[in-house]
Amino acid sequence: MLRRYGSQYAPAVLMIAVAVAAFFAFPFNLAFLTRILIMIVLVLSLDLVLGYAGIATLGQAAMYGAGAYAAGLFAIHVWADPVAGLLIGALAGAALAALAGLALMRTHGLTLIMLTIAVAQICSEIANRARDITGGADGLRGIRMQPVLGIWEFDFIGRTGYWYAFAVAAVVMVLLAVLVRSPFGLSLRGIHQSPERMLAIGAPVYWRRHAAYTLGGGIAGIAGALTAQITQLVSLETFSFALSAEAMIMLILGGTGRLYGAVIGTVIFMWVHHTAAANDPFNWLFVIGAMVLAVVFFLPTGLISLPPALKRLAKGGRHAGS
Amino acid sequence: MDLLLNIAVDGIAYGMILFMIAVGLSVTMGLMRVVNLAHGGFALIGGALAHWLGAELGLGFWLAAPLAIAGTVLIALPLERVLYRRIYGFGELQQVLATIGLTFLMIASVNYLLGSTLLPIELPPALRQTVDLGFRQLTAHRAAVIVVGLVVIAGLWGLLDRTRFGIRLRAAVDNRDTASAIGINTSSIYMLTFALGAGLAALGGILGAELLPIDAYYPLRYMVLFLIVVAIGGMGSILGSFVAALAIGVIETASRYLVPDLATIVFFGFVILFLAVRPRGLMGSA
Numbered sequence: 001m002l003r004r005y006g007s008q009y010a011p012a013v014l015m016i017a018v019a020v021a022a023f024f025a026f027p028f029n030l031a032f033l034t035r036i037l038i039m040i041v042l043v044l045s046l047d048l049v050l051g052y053a054g055i056a057t058l059g060q061a062a063m064y065g066a067g068a069y070a071a072g073l074f075a076i077h078v079w080a081d082p083v084a085g086l087l088i089g090a091l092a093g094a095a096l097a098a099l100a101g102l103a104l105m106r107t108h109g110l111t112l113i114m115l116t117i118a119v120a121q122i123c124s125e126i127a128n129r130a131r132d133i134t135g136g137a138d139g140l141r142g143i144r145m146q147p148v149l150g151i152w153e154f155d156f157i158g159r160t161g162y163w164y165a166f167a168v169a170a171v172v173m174v175l176l177a178v179l180v181r182s183p184f185g186l187s188l189r190g191i192h193q194s195p196e197r198m199l200a201i202g203a204p205v206y207w208r209r210h211a212a213y214t215l216g217g218g219i220a221g222i223a224g225a226l227t228a229q230i231t232q233l234v235s236l237e238t239f240s241f242a243l244s245a246e247a248m249i250m251l252i253l254g255g256t257g258r259l260y261g262a263v264i265g266t267v268i269f270m271w272v273h274h275t276a277a278a279n280d281p282f283n284w285l286f287v288i289g290a291m292v293l294a295v296v297f298f299l300p301t302g303l304i305s306l307p308p309a310l311k312r313l314a315k316g317g318r319h320a321g322s
Numbered sequence: 323m324d325l326l327l328n329i330a331v332d333g334i335a336y337g338m339i340l341f342m343i344a345v346g347l348s349v350t351m352g353l354m355r356v357v358n359l360a361h362g363g364f365a366l367i368g369g370a371l372a373h374w375l376g377a378e379l380g381l382g383f384w385l386a387a388p389l390a391i392a393g394t395v396l397i398a399l400p401l402e403r404v405l406y407r408r409i410y411g412f413g414e415l416q417q418v419l420a421t422i423g424l425t426f427l428m429i430a431s432v433n434y435l436l437g438s439t440l441l442p443i444e445l446p447p448a449l450r451q452t453v454d455l456g457f458r459q460l461t462a463h464r465a466a467v468i469v470v471g472l473v474v475i476a477g478l479w480g481l482l483d484r485t486r487f488g489i490r491l492r493a494a495v496d497n498r499d500t501a502s503a504i505g506i507n508t509s510s511i512y513m514l515t516f517a518l519g520a521g522l523a524a525l526g527g528i529l530g531a532e533l534l535p536i537d538a539y540y541p542l543r544y545m546v547l548f549l550i551v552v553a554i555g556g557m558g559s560i561l562g563s564f565v566a567a568l569a570i571g572v573i574e575t576a577s578r579y580l581v582p583d584l585a586t587i588v589f590f591g592f593v594i595l596f597l598a599v600r601p602r603g604l605m606g607s608a
Contacts, residue, residue: 103598114549118590125586285430292423
């Protein structure tokens with residue numbers, strides 16, 4: 001019994017240990033580490049939508065951006081409390097996903113992928129046109145947050161930002177872990193594997209997918225709100241196709257349909273990005289392009305499948321690698 | 323009245339370009355069932371080659387354009403053999419990822435070789451003069467685009483409806499397994515179709531450079547536009563792509579003329595509404 005629980009909680013303990021160690025090991029890179037944590041939240045939202053519910057989307061940035069702008073505007077005009085801002089971001093992301101989902105969930109395959117990209121482009125265009133409210137291409141500036149829970153001030157080095165993002169990422173992770181084990185989460189997996197059968201046993205497939213898309217949108221909105229509050233700036237880039245594509249690459253790199261896969265994929269991708277991209281975005285495109293093709297051809301189920309495969313190989317069993 | 327005619331002429335020319343670029347995408351998607359996000363990359367390669375042959379080597383347009391199209395086909399053939407062939411059987415997600423990766427590599431390569439600036443293609447004098455239609459002046463280039471578009475659809479119709487290759491291709495689109503079971507060499511059909519699609523994309527990229535300017539980020543910038551044509555036309559349908567491309571060309575041009583501030587939003591709004599009502603497009607089968 002103890003063993004079972006030990007192995008169940010080991011990854012969670014390990015992740016907390018890594019987060020604490022990273023804080024002390026890289027005290028001058030806290031901004032970068034915080035960005036990893038925010039991306040983890042975004043990729044987790046994508047894992048729910050794409051990994052569990054099987055909704056192929058290349059437009060998760062739409063909800064991320066909506067959450068970022070909503071939280072930024074809320075902080076400037078209404079109330080600069082961070083936690084309230086997170087809720088507003090989540091609501092904005094969920095509302096956009098619920099609205100777009102009404103149309104999107106009716107489509108499949110290529111059409112669905114294209115429409116998710118289109119929704120993000122519409123959002124970007126609206127934010128660009130509504131210059132008076134959003135600052136247009138200059139971005140939304142002047143976000144000043146109050147202390148987290150009224151206790152911890154945001155500081156220049158980003159210590160508060162780091163722990164704040166870590167706490168939010170951990171809460172999201174736990175919520176998702178509960179959600180995917182719930183009957184709702186199981187029905188999403190069922191729909192992913194065979195929509196026809198789920199329909200036949202009476203599951204409302206369209207509305208389940210819609211609910212998953214809305215929930216994923218809410219979590220992406222939280223990620224957006226985090227970035228608005230911590231970097232104190234929201235730009236049109238939050239809606240960009242590149243962000244959606246990168247989030248998808250991180251997820252598949254780590255392995256879909258497993259929450260830890262999303263975390264591992266994000267950390268590795270961001271680290272490679274940090275070291276390889278340097279100043280030249282085009283060289284970065286070479287690296288990312290080659291990396292993506294390598295994952296598709298050699299690690300189709302993601303990095304998370306690597307340890308068991310290696311273990312089988314090391315044991316030298318007859319079915320090694322299969 | 324003038325306004326309507328302007329919208330019609332510009333919209334149709336624009337639609338013809340979209341058709342040339344997107345038709346290959348539609349046919350390969352209908353045939354190989356592969357979600358190919360890198361298709362715009364072939365239009366980029368065609369345009370970039372035409373620019374390089376014209377500006378760097380000093381070849382005239384009439385020589386540079388066919389050479390650029392041939393060059394694009396020569397690049398597409400080994401790509402189909404080495405890369406695409408392997409992803410036909412993959413899941414949708416893997417295909418999306420692989421073709422995004424390929425798109426990134428194409429962008430990076432063009433940038434590495436030619437830089438990230440605009441890559442203009444100089445038109446010959448014959449295409450720069452204007453033609454008087456009575457109600458408006460039309461550049462010969464626009465007229466040529468419309469004529470070439472009509473030739474392409476007529477040629478494709480002839481190819482598919484009147485030749486042995488066309489019969490085999492239609493059989494393979496309808497049912498791949500049965501087609502290959504009765505002895506049709508689907509593998510070579512895939513390759514030829516893919517090369518044809520890439521060549522047409524290059525043609526569209528070169529002719530459309532005035533409307534859709536060529537630079538390294540071209541495949542990403544216009545990816546949604548090309549995908550919209552395929553989604554609305556219905557995968558695998560050439561006539562569907564043609565109708566969809568013309569309709570999209572006219573609607574987008576109209577929204578640019580009539581509501582310039584909201585053009586993108588109005589346009590995408592139409593597209594989403596249409597696809598919510600008809601998820602399979604105009605003439606989609608699968």
